[in-house]
Amino acid sequence: DAGITQSPRHKVTETGTPVTLRCHQTENHRYMYWYRQDPGHGLRLIHYSYGVKDTDKGEVSDGYSVSRSKTEDFLLTLESATSSQTSVYFCAISRQGNNQPQHFGDGTRLSIL
Amino acid sequence: AQTVTQSQPEMSVQEAETVTLSCTYDTSESDYYLFWYKQPPSRQMILVIRQEAYKQQNATENRFSVNFQKAAKSFSLKISDSQLGDAAMYFCAYYPQGGKLIFGQGTELSVKP
Secondary structure (H helix, E strand, C coil): CCCEEEECCEEEECCCCCEEEEEEECCCCCEEEEEEEECCCEEEEEEEEEECCEEEECCCCCCCEEEEEECCEEEEEECCCCHHHCEEEEEEEECCCCCCCCEECCCEEEEEC | CCEEECCCCEEEEECCCCEEECCEEECCCCCEEEEEEEECCCCCCEEEEEEECCCCCCCEECCEEEEEECCCCEEEEEECCCCHHHCEEEEEEEEECCCCCEECCCEEEEEEC
């Protein structure tokens, strides 16, 4: 398995609270991604990073921010969580992007009440 | 906009039989990559097979093979000699050069003993 660790694995929180999810990799890959998975939608890209401090928006970025201060860590923050952000969140990494397949973490199940 | 469509939300196959999962995509690009990912109940995302658009030969990985029809923008996955462990959600994904990975909605495959 690719060395990707997501934390926490599960979280339940209340509307309006800030939430930070962490993705840690040991592969020294350049590209890191955050997706959310919802029934009927597959996986949708939230944000991605192509290097330290280099990030860009994905398809569903509203309400989310990211930071990457080190190659190995990519943080996803919900500044003020809403019930519509209840989902399963996946981190992925790839060596070069483009033609390189992405390898995924085990996901974080986030419930916002 | 580039889209990926999996028209079969659910499929079922008898153990040891063959099943084909459908995927179509919409793009004006000529150079891209296509992937099939498997997601078992454990929630892991596992890369099953990949196809480069510039290669006419269909990719094969053991019991898994694809039927890639570039003109028709079709990328189906065939699973031969189905096993109980093949039961999972399967996602088709499209990856353009310089772009971002786009997933289909998924097909849930059940395998009957």
